[in-house]
Amino acid sequence: ETANGPGHSLAFYLSDEDPYSAHRLTIGTELKRALATNELALYYQPKLRLSDMQVVGVEALIRWPRRETEVSAEALIAVAEQTGLIKPLTRWVLTQALSARGKLQAAGYDVTVSVNISPNNLREPDLAEFIQALMRVNPSHQGKILLELTETSVMLDPANSLRVLQALVDAGIPISIDDFGSGYSSLSYIKRLPASEIKIDRSLVTELCHQPDDRVIVNTTIGMCHSLGYHVVAEGVEDIETQTLLHRMGCDQIQGYILTRPVPLAQLFEWLAKRSGQTRSRRADSF
Numbered sequence: 001e002t003a004n005g006p007g008h009s010l011a012f013y014l015s016d017e018d019p020y021s022a023h024r025l026t027i028g029t030e031l032k033r034a035l036a037t038n039e040l041a042l043y044y045q046p047k048l049r050l051s052d053m054q055v056v057g058v059e060a061l062i063r064w065p066r067r068e069t070e071v072s073a074e075a076l077i078a079v080a081e082q083t084g085l086i087k088p089l090t091r092w093v094l095t096q097a098l099s100a101r102g103k104l105q106a107a108g109y110d111v112t113v114s115v116n117i118s119p120n121n122l123r124e125p126d127l128a129e130f131i132q133a134l135m136r137v138n139p140s141h142q143g144k145i146l147l148e149l150t151e152t153s154v155m156l157d158p159a160n161s162l163r164v165l166q167a168l169v170d171a172g173i174p175i176s177i178d179d180f181g182s183g184y185s186s187l188s189y190i191k192r193l194p195a196s197e198i199k200i201d202r203s204l205v206t207e208l209c210h211q212p213d214d215r216v217i218v219n220t221t222i223g224m225c226h227s228l229g230y231h232v233v234a235e236g237v238e239d240i241e242t243q244t245l246l247h248r249m250g251c252d253q254i255q256g257y258i259l260t261r262p263v264p265l266a267q268l269f270e271w272l273a274k275r276s277g278q279t280r281s282r283r284a285d286s287f
């Protein structure tokens with residue numbers, strides 16, 4: 001390291017001829033090391049079923065906790081895609097997520113665990129086989145590991161997506177369409193894909209109570225999705241009014257800061273324990 005410290009080298013890279021790609025490469029190198037030394041972490045955010053207020057699943061989200069300058073999950077994934085690290089990174093995420101599900105289940109929380117998948121992962125011929133091998137270790141994972149793909153990513157190459165997603169579904173891995181309503185595709189395309197869940201994008205949900213247009217779009221989307229046989233999840237729910245409105249609209253599940261931000265597994269256990277304690281005492285109150 002130079003006398004000027006890491007800030008200097010960053011400035012050097014940023015003033016390079018192709019600053020973006022050089023910077024990306026340094027982060028890529030760092031990311032590779034972070035992956036090898038287990039510096040990355042998964043945080044978990046619960047999914048609540050509105051019909052009975054049960055926590056039925058959690059979504060795993062990547063974090064790089066100890067890095068000096070914070071890198072968002074989106075930026076981290078973009079770098080991983082551009083530097084060829086997305087395959088090992090996704091496999092690390094899957095391995096961690098299944099291990100987390102094992103611990104949750106052992107503690108009596110038989111929840112689903114959702115993992116986000118990048119478009120490039122759909123080019124890996126052995127993705128389904130990799131997940132199946134992990135599921136064989138603990139057969140109770142069957143059908144409980146969901147893969148989330150964004151609307152946009154499956155539409156990059158619809159024919160290939162259709163083939164790969166069908167293979168995953170055949171292997172007992174349900175598919176969820178993430179960020180629905182944020183891209184340009186329509187349900188008429190999406191419905192050809194063997195997905196079982198649609199997640200309505202946060203941009204349509206967060207202001208739901210104050211945006212009459214969003215209300216129409218979300219209400220119609222829920223109706224259409226149900227007619228086509230999908231479960232509907234709303235992401236980005238931040239207040240009780242929005243939760244109540246979504247419940248009235250027939251939305252199946254919600255996710256968002258109203259429950260909790262994504263948290264490390266240990267904190268998720270605390271949150272779940274606290275919540276089931278509250279549910280128990282509420283039940284006791286009604287006797």
Ligand code: C2E
Binds near residue numbers: 236
């Ligand atoms: P996503 O899959 O749509 O995840 C939801 C994002 O919304 C998460 O951001 C979550 O922290 C955030 N969020 C949840 N509830 C609320 C809320 O009530 N209000 C607001 N404002 N935000 C909320 P995060 O963790 O930064 O992840 C961003 C994106 O990065 C994810 O969007 C996903 O596309 C991608 N990503 C994260 N982890 C992974 C991963 O392991 N693999 C891949 N391929 N992509 C990942």
Ligand code: MG
Binds near residue numbers: 059116148178
């Ligand atoms: Mg997601």
Ligand code: MG
Binds near residue numbers: 199202235
């Ligand atoms: Mg999403």
Ligand code: MG
Binds near residue numbers: 179
């Ligand atoms: Mg998103």
